[in-house]
Amino acid sequence: MSQRKVLQGNIIIAKAALAAGCDFFAGYPITPSSEIAQYMSKEMPKMERAFIQMEDEIASLGACIGASLAGKKALTATSGPGFSLMQEHLGMAVMAEVPLVIVNVMRGGPSTGMPTKPSQADMMQARWGTHGDHPIIAVYPAFSDEIFSETVRAFNLSEKYWNPVIILLDEVLAKAHMDVEIPDPGSYEVYWEKTHEISDLNIYDRNIGENPPRIDFFHSYPIHIDSLEHDAHGWPSFDAKTVDKMQRLRMEKIYYNLDDIIKYKEYFLDDAEVLVFSFGISARAALAAVKMAREQGIKAGLFQALTVWPFPRAALQERFKKTKKVLTVELNMGQMKYEIERIAPPDVKKQTLLRANGLPFSPGEVLETIKEFVK
Amino acid sequence: MRDYEKYIRYRTFPTPWCPGCGDGVILKSIAMAFAELKLDPDDIIVIAGIGCSGRMPTYFNTNTLHTTHGRALTFATGIKLAKPEKLVVVVSGDGDATAIGGNHLIHAARRNIGIKMILINNGIYGMTGGQVSPLTPPKFFTETTPYGNIEPHFRIRTLLSAAEVSFVARETVNRLTQLKQVIKKSFQHKGFSVVEVMSNCHVNLGRRNKMKSPLVMTEYIKDITMSMADYEKLSPEEQESKYPLGIFVENTQRAEYTDLYYNQVVPAAQQADAQGGK
Numbered sequence: 001m002s003q004r005k006v007l008q009g010n011i012i013i014a015k016a017a018l019a020a021g022c023d024f025f026a027g028y029p030i031t032p033s034s035e036i037a038q039y040m041s042k043e044m045p046k047m048e049r050a051f052i053q054m055e056d057e058i059a060s061l062g063a064c065i066g067a068s069l070a071g072k073k074a075l076t077a078t079s080g081p082g083f084s085l086m087q088e089h090l091g092m093a094v095m096a097e098v099p100l101v102i103v104n105v106m107r108g109g110p111s112t113g114m115p116t117k118p119s120q121a122d123m124m125q126a127r128w129g130t131h132g133d134h135p136i137i138a139v140y141p142a143f144s145d146e147i148f149s150e151t152v153r154a155f156n157l158s159e160k161y162w163n164p165v166i167i168l169l170d171e172v173l174a175k176a177h178m179d180v181e182i183p184d185p186g187s188y189e190v191y192w193e194k195t196h197e198i199s200d201l202n203i204y205d206r207n208i209g210e211n212p213p214r215i216d217f218f219h220s221y222p223i224h225i226d227s228l229e230h231d232a233h234g235w236p237s238f239d240a241k242t243v244d245k246m247q248r249l250r251m252e253k254i255y256y257n258l259d260d261i262i263k264y265k266e267y268f269l270d271d272a273e274v275l276v277f278s279f280g281i282s283a284r285a286a287l288a289a290v291k292m293a294r295e296q297g298i299k300a301g302l303f304q305a306l307t308v309w310p311f312p313r314a315a316l317q318e319r320f321k322k323t324k325k326v327l328t329v330e331l332n333m334g335q336m337k338y339e340i341e342r343i344a345p346p347d348v349k350k351q352t353l354l355r356a357n358g359l360p361f362s363p364g365e366v367l368e369t370i371k372e373f374v375k
Numbered sequence: 376m377r378d379y380e381k382y383i384r385y386r387t388f389p390t391p392w393c394p395g396c397g398d399g400v401i402l403k404s405i406a407m408a409f410a411e412l413k414l415d416p417d418d419i420i421v422i423a424g425i426g427c428s429g430r431m432p433t434y435f436n437t438n439t440l441h442t443t444h445g446r447a448l449t450f451a452t453g454i455k456l457a458k459p460e461k462l463v464v465v466v467s468g469d470g471d472a473t474a475i476g477g478n479h480l481i482h483a484a485r486r487n488i489g490i491k492m493i494l495i496n497n498g499i500y501g502m503t504g505g506q507v508s509p510l511t512p513p514k515f516f517t518e519t520t521p522y523g524n525i526e527p528h529f530r531i532r533t534l535l536s537a538a539e540v541s542f543v544a545r546e547t548v549n550r551l552t553q554l555k556q557v558i559k560k561s562f563q564h565k566g567f568s569v570v571e572v573m574s575n576c577h578v579n580l581g582r583r584n585k586m587k588s589p590l591v592m593t594e595y596i597k598d599i600t601m602s603m604a605d606y607e608k609l610s611p612e613e614q615e616s617k618y619p620l621g622i623f624v625e626n627t628q629r630a631e632y633t634d635l636y637y638n639q640v641v642p643a644a645q646q647a648d649a650q651g652g653k
Contacts, residue, residue, distance in 0.1 A: 024453070024456070024457060026452075026453060042644070045636070045640045045641045045643070045644035045645070046641075046644040046645055046647075046648045048637070048641055050456045050457060050636070052452065052456055052636075054449065054452070054482075055478055055479065055482040056478065058446060058449065059446070059448075059449040059452070059478075059479055059482075060449075061449075062442070062443070062446045062449025062450045062452070062453065063449050063450065063452045063453030063456070064453060065442075065450055065453065066422075066440070066449070066450035066451060066452065066453025066454040066457070067453035067454065067456065067457040068453075069440065069450075069454070070453070070454045070457035070458050070461075071457065071458075072457045074453070088443055089443060089446070092442065092443055217420055217438040217440075217454070217458075218417055218418065218420070218438060218458055218461055219417075220417065221417065222416050222417050222419075222436060222437050222438045222439070223438060223439075224384075224432070224433060224438075224439045224440075224441075225439070225440045225441070226433075226440075226441040227441055227442055227443055228441060235387060235433065236430075236433065236441075
């Protein structure tokens with residue numbers, strides 16, 4: 001039986017991670033994500049799962065990569081400044097194709113910024129924070145049930161595609177106590193990749209577009225994993241042809257599987273004159289606003305991205321065939337609006353509602369902007 | 376094939392190290408220690424950060440992991456906590472271990488997690504072309520101390536003793552048998568261990584300090600190192616430029632971290648759970 005509970009967003013994430021099989025957590029305290037580590041420190045030893053508080057965020061993600069390569073499902077949780085410290089290791093996880101999940105409960109920035117205020121500040125840090133060309137998956141729940149389901153999905157995606165997955169969460173939702181449905185185990189998919197048996201070192205030997213098999217340390221054949229660019233054996237290689245193939249292997253495992261990875265919700269879009277594009281806490285205000293707009297006879301609809309990276313380009317472009325106005329609502333000074341500008345045809349009018357002063361949008365504010373836009 | 380050769384991954388040779396580099400001696404002594412302990416190669420992992428030392432794991436026929444600069448201990452911590460029964464070895468250079476990775480070093484020692492660190496001290500950043508490191512001796516000339524080094528250097532023995540390390544030793548590349556012996560002992564130690572190995576970088580340190588050849592540089596290492604008994608006879612001024620050798624700390628009383636976690640924290644949590652608490 002599923003259970004209805006009142007839980008803090010951070011605790012929903014922690015519970016969902018355990019339900020998804022997370023058996024390793026390494027983290028460092030940071031507002032507003034610390035409750036995740038606290039909950040894990042209490043619950044994980046009961047289940048003989050590993051918890052450790054590391055000396056900083058760099059160490060936390062390092063420990064997660066190590067544990068994941070040793071066969072664990074690893075999680076860390078942080079906020080913007082800690083996420084900045086993790087960027088080098090995020091790149092290492094992409095390069096070595098290591099499944100793990102990073103929660104970034106975003107807060108006002110830059111720098112120490114506003115630790116207790118919400119901001120959708122790290123949309124681009126999630127995409128491009130680490131150096132070098134790389135594929136990334138980032139999910140962004142907005143409603144309490146989604147916090148559970150997207151966390152489980154984040155683990156599944158990381159295991160399936162051997163890539164780090166980022167869960168973005170708003171400070172407000174991390175701290176708020178919400179009514180949530182904790183689903184029955186067995187009612188949702190938990191993806192377990194069986195460790196692949198190997199007899200040689202060609203661990204990255206596969207065709208472009210194929211998902212990598214799970215290969216762990218201490219599993220019958222000693223392997224080599226490298227942060228350097230490498231060949232199919234994992235050996236360091238700077239041979240141009242080899243590098244080209246390895247880069248495509250890493251990119252295309254994501255881009256060949258967009259249908260499986262990209263998830264979004266559409267509200268009132270079939271006849272919409274204005275499409276509101278939003279995510280996270282702003283999408284909650286936007287959903288209330290489009291409902292109010294409908295009551296007033298304005299044909300507004302909401303596109304709520306649950307997968308923010310890779311960007312849900314195709315689904316939005318389909319909508320732009322009919323809907324010729326797009327309003328991007330995001331709690332920052334303009335980050336995802338550039339993605340909309342990149343993909344929306346020239347005949348689509350673009351408007352934004354942006355701010356980064358620590359105050360979330362109210363539905364009324366979004367409604368006012370919609371009304372101005374449709375005039 | 377000699378015993379230790381099954382731990383060496385010859386197919387990845389040649390190494391990137393300069394002719395005469397001490398890293399080869401260290402590679403061999405670690406492999407010899409594996410052989411004497413008759414370990415299954417799949418039960419071992421060798422991890423390193425960045426630098427000349429960072430390339431060493433590639434050449435071990437065990438599980439191997441080449442990570443980021445200074446952070447090898449963090450990956451090792453994750454692996455050790457995930458698989459406490461495995462032998463987790465970290466190879467690190469002096470810049471890697473004590474500059475960028477200094478924080479992780481003191482915390483691994485404080486935690487006493489059962490990772491075996493081989494800290495190669497050649498007193499220089501070799502792979503990047505010869506810049507000063509926290510273990511470069513004072514007055515030495517490097518690419519970034521063209522007028523002589525004005526910073527004092529860390530002493531691994533005292534630095535780690537302050538962090539209550541449970542095993543710390545120093546050896547040199549000149550003494551293969553002793554080096555292998557100390558490494559083997561460190562592998563048998565339950566907690567965190569550090570074996571500092573004085574090594575020669577004649578190319579990037581020696582060349583700028585009138586010690587251009589490997590032989591001159593290994594002679595220099597011989598001159599500055601001595602037994603603890605001889606070291607203690609020196610005046611404090613004389614001690615400043617000398618390095619004692621041997622095992623300095625071997626504390627078998629301190630509990631190992633993963634042992635505490637799985638045998639103390641886990642039962643406590645399960646008991647609290649059974650009683651409906653926490």
